[in-house]
Amino acid sequence: MLGALGISEFDERVYRAYLAKPDRSAREIAEHLGTTPSRIRHAVARLVELGLLRRERQGQYRPVSPRTALSALLATRRADTEAAFTSVWDAVDDLASEYRANRLQGDPSQLVEVITGEEAVTLRVAELTQSMRTHFWVLDRPPYLGPYTVELEENFTMDLLGRGIDIRSVYTPEALEQPGRFQLITRLANLGEQARFLPSLPFRLRIMDRRVALLALIGGRYDRIAVVHQSGLLDAILELFDTYWQRAQPVVSTTPVAPDQPSADDLLLLKMLQAGYKDQAIARQLGTSSRTVTRRIAAIASRLGLDTRFQMGTEAAKRGWI
Numbered sequence: 001m002l003g004a005l006g007i008s009e010f011d012e013r014v015y016r017a018y019l020a021k022p023d024r025s026a027r028e029i030a031e032h033l034g035t036t037p038s039r040i041r042h043a044v045a046r047l048v049e050l051g052l053l054r055r056e057r058q059g060q061y062r063p064v065s066p067r068t069a070l071s072a073l074l075a076t077r078r079a080d081t082e083a084a085f086t087s088v089w090d091a092v093d094d095l096a097s098e099y100r101a102n103r104l105q106g107d108p109s110q111l112v113e114v115i116t117g118e119e120a121v122t123l124r125v126a127e128l129t130q131s132m133r134t135h136f137w138v139l140d141r142p143p144y145l146g147p148y149t150v151e152l153e154e155n156f157t158m159d160l161l162g163r164g165i166d167i168r169s170v171y172t173p174e175a176l177e178q179p180g181r182f183q184l185i186t187r188l189a190n191l192g193e194q195a196r197f198l199p200s201l202p203f204r205l206r207i208m209d210r211r212v213a214l215l216a217l218i219g220g221r222y223d224r225i226a227v228v229h230q231s232g233l234l235d236a237i238l239e240l241f242d243t244y245w246q247r248a249q250p251v252v253s254t255t256p257v258a259p260d261q262p263s264a265d266d267l268l269l270l271k272m273l274q275a276g277y278k279d280q281a282i283a284r285q286l287g288t289s290s291r292t293v294t295r296r297i298a299a300i301a302s303r304l305g306l307d308t309r310f311q312m313g314t315e316a317a318k319r320g321w322i
Helices: 009-020 026-033 037-050 066-106 118-130 150-162 181-191 232-247 264-274 279-286 290-304 309-318
Strands: 053-057 060-063 112-116 135-140 166-171 194-197 205-208 212-216 224-229
Touching: 009 026, 009 037, 009 060, 026 037, 037 053, 037 060, 112 118, 118 205, 118 212, 118 224, 135 232, 150 166, 150 181, 166 232, 181 194, 181 264, 181 279, 205 232, 212 232, 224 232, 264 279, 264 290, 264 309, 279 290, 290 309
Parallel strands: 135 166, 166 194
Antiparallel strands: 053 060, 112 224, 135 205, 205 212, 212 224
16 A cells, blocks of 8 residues: 555555554564564664654664654655656657757758647647646737636636746736736736736737747637747747836736725726726726726825826836735
């Protein structure tokens, strides 16, 4: 049962014998298990090394609590396994890069895959997404492929964050028009996604592990994409992403928050204004009317003693609200 932890079946029997009667000597356990004291002593030495037994005095050993000893051993084995798999993945990546480089020398058309049709695009995107290990960088704007729900996006992003993947996303206002998505992105930004805004983007782009990029070939549609592999072209795409990333404004402010911070609802409203939303779009996100949004904006401006929305945005940023 404990073989996965490096404990042999015989050593497990010895450990269980100590758990049943901790005061028994090696000779008594040998008699109980029908073996020699020498074999028991060798098993005890291995169990002591694994942390399952501890020596109290000459020839006397006590079992360590299974929850304590086996949990520690399990954590060590898991770390060793993950390190081994990481090394294997690095080797796989190196071999794949070498293979692709050799293929490109003979056939440069392998540099870029062109995928057409919704079904083919969906399958290829899913395949590449599942293989991600380190980075997921996005320029996010419509169009999208397939149905969208806030729940699907939240589960997807939380899975990536749980795997320690570096997520960087640049959003446009039209990318966040689905009701509830702005609130979701704000929440995810507080949990680890690095999210920023820009008024506009030229196309939709996904970069995975800095080894492959996906971008739409036709504006307004996402059923024909180019998959760009490691090359000078991919290097240029990475540089392009970094340019937009540096220009974009963070969703979550890094400025120390002032003690007079407004309510969560008002903060969300201010962030949407900063992102370029009009009153009608804000109303759709908040599930209210444009007139109510306009009144709330006026109330915030009045509270700050300001006259214009530009002044309000400047003051909110200075105070570290947005």
